Amino acid sequence: MSQNNTESAQSAPGKGIKARLKLPKGRRSRIILGMGITALLLALALPFYLHAISHESTDDAFVEAHVVSMSPRVAGHVARVLVEDNQLVKEGDLLAELDPRDFQVALEAARARLRSAQAAVTEAQAKASAAQNVLAQKEAGLSSQHAGLAQVQAEVAEVRAGYERDENDLDRMRKIVEAGAVSRQEFDHVKAQEAMTRAKLNSAKRQVDTHSAEIRQARATVAAAEDELRQAYAQVDIRTAELHEAEAEVEQAELNLSYTRITAPCAGHVTKKAVEPGTYVQVGQKLFSIVSPDVWVVANFKETQLADIASGQPVDIEVDAYPDVTFHGHVDSIQRGTGSRFTLLPPENATGNFIKVVQRIPVKIVLDASEADKNYVLAPGMSVMPSVDISEAGGAGSLRAEGTSAQAPAAR
Incomplete structure (x- = not known):
């Protein structure tokens, strides 16, 4: 009798531990599901994290192109206007003609x-x-x-x-x-x-x-x-x-x-036509503009983003007008000066109260040759979002590389 009691007393702790480890079936399923969801979220977030640490992007970027303002070099009455808004013209095409009799x-x-x-x-x-x-x-x-x-x-x-x-x-x-x-x-x-x-x-x-x-x-x-x-x-x-x-x-x-014959200095599209036959025009008066088909992107990156950006690095470009299309290009050059430095009234930081503001520096991004053949309208001023792959070394055009080369002679 006493022996049985002893055996039952010895086996009681083991049964208690097993009872505590054994969870309800619904709770165990929820834990497994949570662990699976966590693993899935980590798997999905890892590419975004890797992309974030290897790319620099900004939404302060726009399409740019050569825009030529056409104006007469002599004053007179307009005899003919041979173009319309948004018309494609070739270099040397006659756009307008003034009365040549005088x-x-x-x-x-x-x-x-x-x-x-x-x-x-x-x-x-x-x-x-x-x-x-x-x-x-x-x-x-x-x-x-x-x-x-x-x-x-x-x-x-x-x-x-x-x-x-x-x-x-x-x-x-x-x-x-x-x-x-x-x-x-x-x-x-x-x-x-x-x-x-x-x-x-x-x-x-x-x-x-x-x-x-x-x-x-x-x-x-x-x-x-x-x-x-x-x-x-x-x-x-x-x-x-x-x-x-x-x-x-x-x-x-x-x-x-x-000069009474106004011809196109380059190929492009006519925009902002502001002249009609019979109008008297003055020298330098703007008649219309010609937008060149050669476009590029100017991205205003924060100065804290430029350490690893260099010329030649590949760039993925998303245009707001075409959300399902990704354009490809490469970094061409970095402007030597912030955007505020070249404004009409540059800030005078040596006087008054100074508040430090992160400056932005324009970076020129050129579309790859194959991208220019796509049937999409890229007009100056369109909003884009470029993403520069900084994992590639690129050329020697980064601020860090140029700063190092500039200090090299002093080190010697």
Whole structure:
């Protein structure tokens, strides 16, 4: 009896533990279900977590493109408008045309002034040629006068030699006559010969003086001819300058006439057309814009997100207009400056109270070549959400990489 009681007492604790471990069937099912749901949630959340730590994204991003504002370079009335809003045009297509009649008249007037200037240049050149011929004649006359003077001077020398001979003969004859060695007749003959040669010498001297005066006069006429030639050349220069001015006026008139035809500088779509035929437009007045088909994305990332973003990294792009489509591109470049730094009125943090605000830096994202062929309209200003895969190294365009390279020389 006591032995049975002892055995029952020893087996009682084991039965109590088993009773406590044995749970109700419904509660055990709930635990298993909870553990399964937890495992499923972890399995579903793990890809999102991995994506979150390997990607940087922002909703402050928009589509950008080249937008060319078209305006006239001359004022006038619009004769024709050949495009409509949202029309696709090619480079060089005629978009609008101003009334060209006034500009054609101005061109004809400029061409008439050009012909007049050409005739004036021809006339001035003819006068210069005539003045040059006159100068040549005057110089030839001066040379002839110099030659005549040289000849007269030679004659003077010859007559002077004869005179000196006859003068010496007269002196000798006078002494001989006083001695009574010759007759009075011979003395008179020698005396007459001396007087004749003296007269010839005086005449030759007067001819020298005459030729000298003529040479001085010829030199004066040559100088006057040279002045006339210089004046003629100056007139040629003036007429030539007027000719160049007339040529420039013709070119300007031709340009103004060509400006009446407004053509597309690039391919794209016409937007915001604000002109109709008959409208008078001023120089620089905006008529319409052309949006280029080449688009890209500008994403304004927080400065705290840029540490691992580098050029070349792949980007997945979601466009609000196409929620079921994912576009692909890559980081092209990072702007050197925050968006607030390039505003019209940049913040002046050196004065007043300063409140630190996380800045945003624009990042240019270029769509891949294959993405440009998709039949989706991507217009400037459309909202997008890019997601940059920072797990790939990309190029050397990240702020961290450039900062390291900039400090490398100082480390050496």
